[in-house]
Every structure is written in structure tokens, then in C-alpha cells.
Amino acid sequence: MIVVTGATGNVGRALVGQLAAERIPVRALTRDPARAHLPEGVETARLDPTEPASLAPLFTGASGLFLNLQATGAGGEHTAALLEAARAGGVRHVVVLSSSIVGDGADETHPLYVAHAALEEAVREAGFDWTFLRPGAFAANSLQWAAQIRAGDTVRGPFADFAGNPIHEADIAAVALRSFLDDTHRGAAHRLTGPEPVTHEETIRAIGRAIGRDLRFVEIPPEEVTPDIFPHVPPAILPELLASFGEFVGRAPEITTTVETVTGSPARTFEQWARDHKDDFRG
Missing domain, CATH: 3.90.25.10 (UDP-galactose 4-epimerase, domain 1)
Structure with a gap:
């Protein structure tokens, strides 16, 4: 099973739909499951990172986690608790929705760099297999x-x-999907553009x-x-x-061909x- 945080956001919703289409068990986490309107048959659950005791059941039986920044709290203060719950539930591979601002030559003082780099480092330090998705501008x-x-x-x-280099959210989701299905993407940091x-x-x-x-x-x-x-x-x-x-x-x-390389279809x-x-x- 794959757990998807931010399941009603642009990328999360697209990924949930693609996982469901592939008949891959998915648990969609959102702050308001009643308003999620996700595909029929998708399991939804409420995520509130401010309630650590509620986190453990969200990851029971899961092997993979799609993690976005918003799931960890405004300042990332809930990252450690969320990752601890994920590991206890069986998660071994985390695909992180990061940002192209993270990389060589980046302004390491920029708030977006600080937040995304900290999330990537937290996943590394927690000992998970990881794949980092670093998209440029979202379409x-x-x-x-x-x-x-x-x-x-x-x-x-x-x-x-x-x-800009705007990328369709469905392409980010498609790369995430392949990252879960193909072990060769573990340890990869994919720079994604339109x-x-x-x-x-x-x-x-x-x-x-x-x-x-x-x-x-x-x-x-x-x-x-x-x-x-x-x-x-x-x-x-x-x-x-x-x-x-x-x-x-x-x-x-920057224009990359990563989407086509990973998915086999042009961006x-x-x-x-x-x-x-x-x-x-x-x-």
C-alpha cells in the first residue's frame, strides 16, 4: 500500500488517481476526508500532524509514502513524528515532493530552499529509501x-x-508512480520540468x-x-x-527530459x- 499525503492537492490528487487506475492499494490522507471526492474505492483518512497519537494507524500495512511539505506542519515541526509513525507502520520508501530550488548553486538562505532541504535531510537521516522529486514551476x-x-x-x-518551465501535475505524479514501482529510482533526485x-x-x-x-x-x-x-x-x-x-x-x-526518461511519455x-x-x- 502507498500512503499519499496532500491527497487533495494538485499532485496528490493526480497520484491517487494514477495509483487507483493501476489497482495499487492507496490510502489518501487529507485534513477533511468527507470533502475529498477521490476515486471510488480509494481509502481516505484524516491527517492532523498536531495529533501525534493519531498518526500510527495511518501507516499500518503501508510500504511507501508520498510526502509533501504541508503534511509536516508550517515549519516542519511535525516531520519527526510523522516519519517515526511511518516507519512503525512498515513504510520503507519515501518519495518526497521537493523543489528545484534545492540543488547545486542554490541560494541556501531562501525560505523555500530551507524548508525543502530540511525535509529531504530528515527523510535521509530517518533511514528510509528515498526518491526526491524536484519540480520547477507548477503549471x-x-x-x-x-x-x-x-x-x-x-x-x-x-x-x-x-x-518559466511549467510542469503538469499529472507528470509529477507519473514520475512518483514509477518511483514506487521501479527500485532503480531509490536514491535518485529527479529534476522535473515541462x-x-x-x-x-x-x-x-x-x-x-x-x-x-x-x-x-x-x-x-x-x-x-x-x-x-x-x-x-x-x-x-x-x-x-x-x-x-x-x-x-x-x-x-532549465528544461529537463526526466519525465520522458522515467515514464516513457513526453512531458x-x-x-x-x-x-x-x-x-x-x-x-
């Missing part, structure tokens, strides 16, 4: 534009020419094509950006994010992601 981050798109055909944001660079402006135009509208991106200075434009980003981190966007304007982002394009999520942008 799902583009949902930040949804409110503006529902309101009209003009989207305001910074750095129109900033190019198949091509996509700028902010191209993102908006692709979403427009998916929903049948002519959307336009209007660039604004970074000092005019308010937190509501990037609702998925903690406000304390937003200035650093904007600074990194500005630093990388005009630079080609999905952002156009595909936009079509898959068109209903999220319609009012």
Missing part, C-alpha cells in the same frame, strides 16, 4: 490568474517576458485559446504587484519571488494543461 500556479480572467480579457502582472519555456504572456494567451477568448497580458512594474496577484505565494516570500523573476528575465529556464505541454483546466478559468 497549476497559473491558477493565480483565474480571478482576473473571469473578470475580463485583460490580465495584469509583472515581467511579461519572464520564461517540455518547453513559457513566458507569462504566452501563459495567458494559451489559457485564452483553451477557453475560446482573446486574452491580453498587460505588464505592470513589480512595485505595483499586490499579494492578490500571486495568491499561492506567502506574502513574506513575494518580494523574493519578484526579485528572482526580474533576475531571470531574458534567461532560458505534457502547457497548452495541454490549459485545456485540462479550462473550466477553472470560466466564470
Whole structure:
């Protein structure tokens, strides 16, 4: 059995669906199982990392764990208790949803680096077999534009020419699935990206094509950006994010072929992601 934390998040939901399709027993952990709406037959259970006594039964009979940062508490304060419960339940292999910010040459003072690097190290030190997934930008981050798109055909944001490497959550899940099924991925740190660079402006135009509208991106200075434009980003981190966007304007982002190498299928394009999520942008 595979235990999936963050089972109602973008990647967790995709992974649960793929495990279920392969008829692999899966236990989906979420804070509110009654609202999970996961595939029929999937076992769901409530995860509350602030209640250590409730953790042990969640891992009974499990051999693998898909672990995301949110499952360990805001500051990772519950990581040790969760990993201890996982080991007691029989888990031997942990696939960690980390971040591409972890790696050679990274800014080790960046809050996202600190959090993800600490989680990776905790899994290593706990003695599990491990696989680290280090995706770049999530294509799902583009949902930040949804409110503006529902309101009209003009989207305001910074750095129109900033190019990211957005990856479809289904591709991250597919690599996680193969990591559980194939022991050769144990001890691997996979850097994952979409198949091509996509700028902010191209993102908006692709979403427009998916929903049948002519959307336009209007660039604004970074000092005019308010937190509501990037609702998925903690406000304390937003200035650093904007600074990194500005630093990388005009630079080609990292593009890897890891998704295809691991899964045998090319990574999905952002156009595909936009079509898959068109209903999220319609009012």
C-alpha cells in the first residue's frame, strides 16, 4: 500500500488517481476526508500532524509514502513524528515532493530552499529509501490568474517576458508512480520540468485559446504587484519571488527530459494543461 499525503492537492490528487487506475492499494490522507471526492474505492483518512497519537494507524500495512511539505506542519515541526509513525507502520520508501530550488548553486538562505532541504535531510537521516522529486514551476500556479480572467480579457502582472518551465501535475505524479514501482529510482533526485519555456504572456494567451477568448497580458512594474496577484505565494516570500523573476528575465529556464526518461511519455505541454483546466478559468 502507498500512503499519499496532500491527497487533495494538485499532485496528490493526480497520484491517487494514477495509483487507483493501476489497482495499487492507496490510502489518501487529507485534513477533511468527507470533502475529498477521490476515486471510488480509494481509502481516505484524516491527517492532523498536531495529533501525534493519531498518526500510527495511518501507516499500518503501508510500504511507501508520498510526502509533501504541508503534511509536516508550517515549519516542519511535525516531520519527526510523522516519519517515526511511518516507519512503525512498515513504510520503507519515501518519495518526497521537493523543489528545484534545492540543488547545486542554490541560494541556501531562501525560505523555500530551507524548508525543502530540511525535509529531504530528515527523510535521509530517518533511514528510509528515498526518491526526491524536484519540480520547477507548477503549471497549476497559473491558477493565480483565474480571478482576473473571469473578470475580463485583460490580465495584469509583472515581467511579461519572464520564461518559466511549467510542469503538469499529472507528470509529477507519473514520475512518483514509477518511483514506487521501479527500485532503480531509490536514491535518485529527479529534476522535473515541462517540455518547453513559457513566458507569462504566452501563459495567458494559451489559457485564452483553451477557453475560446482573446486574452491580453498587460505588464505592470513589480512595485505595483499586490499579494492578490500571486495568491499561492506567502506574502513574506513575494518580494523574493519578484526579485528572482526580474533576475531571470531574458534567461532560458532549465528544461529537463526526466519525465520522458522515467515514464516513457513526453512531458505534457502547457497548452495541454490549459485545456485540462479550462473550466477553472470560466466564470
